[in-house]
Amino acid sequence: MLSRTADHLYWMARYTERAENMSRLLDVSHRMSLQLPGAEIGYWGAALGITGLEPVYTAKYGPITGANVLRFMAVDLDNSSSILSSLRSARENCHAVRGTVTSEVWETINTTWLEARDSVSAKLQAGGPESALVEYLEWVKFRSHLSRGVTVGTMLQDESFHFIRLGTFLERADNTARLLDVKFDELAPKEGEGNEYYEWGALLRSVSAFEIYRKVYRDVITPRRVAELLILRDDMPRSLHSCLKEVHQILALVANARSDETRRRAGGAYSRLQYGRIEDILELGLHRYLTEFLDDTADLGNRIAQDFLVPMS
Amino acid sequence: MNNIFNEMNAPDGAVRPHYSRFQEWLAQMPPEQIAHKRAEADSAFHRYGITFAVYGEDAGRERLIPFDVIPRIIPADEWVKLEAGLTQRVNALNAFLHDIYSTQRIVKDGLIPAEQVFCNAQYRPEMQGIDVRNSIYAHIAGVDIVRAALPDGQADYYVLEDNLRVPSGVSYMLEDRRMMMRLFPELFGRYNVAPVEHYPDLLLDTLRQVAPAGVDDPAVVLLTPGAFNSAYFEHAFLAQQMGIELVEGKDMFVHDETLFMRTTQGPKRVDVIYRRIDDDFLDPLTFRSDSALGVAGLMSVYRAGRVTLANAIGTGVADDKSIYPYVPDMIRFYLSEEPLLLNVPTYQCRKKDELSYVMANMEKLVVKETHGAGGYGMLVGPASTQAEVDDFRTRVKAAPEKYIAQPTLALSACPTFVESGIAPRHIDLRPFVLSGKEVRMAPGGLTRVALKAGSLVVNSSQGGGTKDTWVLEK
Numbered sequence: 001m002l003s004r005t006a007d008h009l010y011w012m013a014r015y016t017e018r019a020e021n022m023s024r025l026l027d028v029s030h031r032m033s034l035q036l037p038g039a040e041i042g043y044w045g046a047a048l049g050i051t052g053l054e055p056v057y058t059a060k061y062g063p064i065t066g067a068n069v070l071r072f073m074a075v076d077l078d079n080s081s082s083i084l085s086s087l088r089s090a091r092e093n094c095h096a097v098r099g100t101v102t103s104e105v106w107e108t109i110n111t112t113w114l115e116a117r118d119s120v121s122a123k124l125q126a127g128g129p130e131s132a133l134v135e136y137l138e139w140v141k142f143r144s145h146l147s148r149g150v151t152v153g154t155m156l157q158d159e160s161f162h163f164i165r166l167g168t169f170l171e172r173a174d175n176t177a178r179l180l181d182v183k184f185d186e187l188a189p190k191e192g193e194g195n196e197y198y199e200w201g202a203l204l205r206s207v208s209a210f211e212i213y214r215k216v217y218r219d220v221i222t223p224r225r226v227a228e229l230l231i232l233r234d235d236m237p238r239s240l241h242s243c244l245k246e247v248h249q250i251l252a253l254v255a256n257a258r259s260d261e262t263r264r265r266a267g268g269a270y271s272r273l274q275y276g277r278i279e280d281i282l283e284l285g286l287h288r289y290l291t292e293f294l295d296d297t298a299d300l301g302n303r304i305a306q307d308f309l310v311p312m313s
Numbered sequence: 314m315n316n317i318f319n320e321m322n323a324p325d326g327a328v329r330p331h332y333s334r335f336q337e338w339l340a341q342m343p344p345e346q347i348a349h350k351r352a353e354a355d356s357a358f359h360r361y362g363i364t365f366a367v368y369g370e371d372a373g374r375e376r377l378i379p380f381d382v383i384p385r386i387i388p389a390d391e392w393v394k395l396e397a398g399l400t401q402r403v404n405a406l407n408a409f410l411h412d413i414y415s416t417q418r419i420v421k422d423g424l425i426p427a428e429q430v431f432c433n434a435q436y437r438p439e440m441q442g443i444d445v446r447n448s449i450y451a452h453i454a455g456v457d458i459v460r461a462a463l464p465d466g467q468a469d470y471y472v473l474e475d476n477l478r479v480p481s482g483v484s485y486m487l488e489d490r491r492m493m494m495r496l497f498p499e500l501f502g503r504y505n506v507a508p509v510e511h512y513p514d515l516l517l518d519t520l521r522q523v524a525p526a527g528v529d530d531p532a533v534v535l536l537t538p539g540a541f542n543s544a545y546f547e548h549a550f551l552a553q554q555m556g557i558e559l560v561e562g563k564d565m566f567v568h569d570e571t572l573f574m575r576t577t578q579g580p581k582r583v584d585v586i587y588r589r590i591d592d593d594f595l596d597p598l599t600f601r602s603d604s605a606l607g608v609a610g611l612m613s614v615y616r617a618g619r620v621t622l623a624n625a626i627g628t629g630v631a632d633d634k635s636i637y638p639y640v641p642d643m644i645r646f647y648l649s650e651e652p653l654l655l656n657v658p659t660y661q662c663r664k665k666d667e668l669s670y671v672m673a674n675m676e677k678l679v680v681k682e683t684h685g686a687g688g689y690g691m692l693v694g695p696a697s698t699q700a701e702v703d704d705f706r707t708r709v710k711a712a713p714e715k716y717i718a719q720p721t722l723a724l725s726a727c728p729t730f731v732e733s734g735i736a737p738r739h740i741d742l743r744p745f746v747l748s749g750k751e752v753r754m755a756p757g758g759l760t761r762v763a764l765k766a767g768s769l770v771v772n773s774s775q776g777g778g779t780k781d782t783w784v785l786e787k
Contacts, residue, residue, distance in 0.1 A: 003575040004564050097539045099549030099559055159577060255577045308577045 005308035006163040008093040013167030015090035019083045021175035023137040028206030035198045044069040050182045051081045066238040087113045112143040164251045174297045181290040205257035207238045212294035228278040241273040262303040269296045318468035318725040331388045341500045350496045379778030381729045383435040385760040392784040398654035400752045401456050406631050408647035410450035410619040414440045435629030446523045452623040453478025454746040461722035471655045477632040483745045484547035486759040489781040507756035513554035514568045522749030523621050531584035533562045538590045538606045567610035572620045585621045592626050634717050635683040662713035671718040739763045741771050757782035
């Protein structure tokens with residue numbers, strides 16, 4: 001297929017996934033700020049930190065407040081990483097290749113953008129109540145589930161499909177790693193202060209993993225197990241392990257004459273997760289481990305672009 | 314204009330024979346059911362995204378071209394004549410294009426003044442001496458036809474213009490049919506309607522037939538300006554129906570006198586381009602250097618005969634309104650046949666005596682810019698104010714060679730759903746004529762309808778709608 005077509009499909013999926021994960025992040029920040037009044041500024045600052053957009057925020061809004069950070073990250077079109085911007089980018093990418101996706105996929109992505117822009121965001125941009133915002137975050141997650149379901153349920157499993165899935169899992173790997181990194185940085189030092197149940201619980205919920213945790217460990221929530229669950233479990237759909245498993249498999253399906261090295265590197269990252277131990281990860285330092293992981297996914301992203309999406313010749 | 318030909322009713326009000334079964338069906342349909350079906354059509358067109366892109370402020374919003382559920386029905390014997398006339402006309406136009414880009418016999422024989430051809434902005438000297446496959450230039454022609462009565466005459470079919478550059482609208486022909494079959498399947502039991510669904514197959518076959526010599530299994534692509542073009546829906550639709558890649562200029566590059574597209578499996582050779590961008594934008598090295606829509610070096614590959622462009626470059630010189638009056642002569646000159654389809658009598662303002670007639674009678678005439686298109690740059694005398702007529706008079710006087718004039722045609726009308734119920738509205742017809750090894754077309758074409766009462770302008774950019782077009786089988 002055309003490289004540009006693959007590029008649009010890949011980014012359509014990445015932006016859709018990014019919008020969903022941003023909703024998850026804002027959701028957990030919001031829950032924490034409700035449960036632990038007083039510490040909220042720290043949470044919102046961390047939420048900003050995840051995207052590296054603090055300078056942009058400060059220039060526009062000044063001091064950090066929950067309401068402003070929410071607005072900045074959820075509906076501000078000046079912020080290219082906001083949920084609304086991501087939904088727009090997903091729609092623009094889909095529009096450019098609407099003949100390649102099924103009409104159901106196009107309708108879903110297009111409707112998501114139109115509704116987000118017209119109804120939901122209008123309320124919020126006018127400084128609406130927080131409950132509207134929480135509803136919006138839920139709705140974004142729901143629409144992302146819908147996009148994914150419609151893709152899997154209606155598309156031929158050809159190259160188009162593979163590049164959509166490649167975008168989804170690479171973005172999810174990146175987003176889960178960032179979420180873990182920020183939250184551990186913020187929560188770990190406070191171990192033993194008594195609040196961790198709520199805090200780790202909120203983190204787990206943000207990646208739909210609270211019930212999974214209970215099912216898998218049948219025990220109290222500890223940071224070590226949370227890390228293990230979100231990094232190493234191969235049956236946890238948002239873990240780094242299962243994301244890289246998909247990326248590695250898809251790269252085999254779309255392989256071309258110059259993609260061997262990319263596949264080899266994806267295989268390396270995958271096997272480190274497959275055979276990794278949480279003890280070793282914690283000993284190395286979680287932050288350092290995740291930083292290296294994020295470097296790996298960024299490298300894979302660049303290589304995928306060069307091999308398939310925007311080749312120089 | 315009291316002698317308007319009504320497609321459904323004879324002057325005495327009787328229903329014409331080919332509409333009688335439709336009329337019976339319509340009479341027994343409860344109005345609320347029709348209203349319901351019309352709403353269903355609107356919502357389905359929206360959902361499928363069969364729309365026009367809207368520019369600017371409302372980007373992301375898209376506009377529907379109104380669809381009318383009353384079909385335009387063409388009896389079998391009328392279509393037989395139209396098809397023969399269209400085939401003849403397009404053959405002559407292709408012969409003309411081949412002639413002026415090679416030996417220029419028609420000019421040397423004095424049938425068409427040299428300056429009419431070579432000073433025409435649409436004439437492309439770059440095409441001189443290039444061999445195109447099968448000597449076909451206009452592979453896809455959208456010939457606009459109206460049924461009309463001249464102020465004093467009988468109603469007949471007339472060719473209004475030959476669109477030989479990048480005619481659009483065929484996706485609406487296909488979608489209108491699909492919609493009618495979905496809304497009113499029972500109607501297709503009452504009539505033997507000639508199918509049109511095979512048009513994409515015909516088009517692909519035509520494009521494959523004109524691939525460069527020696528290429529057995531040509532790679533055909535559709536070149537679009539991109540998602541922000543107003544006809545993008547049609548580009549995506551046709552590419553999907555034909556199963557070919559929808560490419561933009563930046564997806565392709567020239568290497569070693571060969572054209573390639575960038576794919577996920579590496580560079581792939583391209584042999585035939587169905588291009589939906591204008592000549593000017595095809596190759597920044599030859600034409601407009603600021604064009605980002607084309608491919609640098611494309612012309613060098615084209616000149617070497619290693620890629621086919623459909624349509625060829627420079628076809629605009631044959632569909633220009635200043636060349637239009639000569640088409641009947643071309644048919645006699647190249648084919649030694651009498652024209653089967655009528656041309657509208659045309660006054661060329663560049664000729665002194667015709668100019669003075671036009672200046673004196675502008676209130677009665679339709680005046681058109683020779684390069685205008687899309688219903689812009691024209692004056693419909695009888696429907697204009699004195700000020701508008703005077704303004705045009707000044708413009709024509711300043712540059713008479715840029716204008717032609719024709720008698721105001723009473724375009725035929727077809728019953729159409731409007732706010733007040735069903736009323737006659739003016740229509741035209743655009744058949745899509747394909748030329749490869751032979752000339753072929755899907756029966757009928759796109760019927761456009763002017764939804765404003767009395768309006769003669771059917772262009773979608775001017776508020777026109779469309780109807781399904783039925784050619785009856787014998």
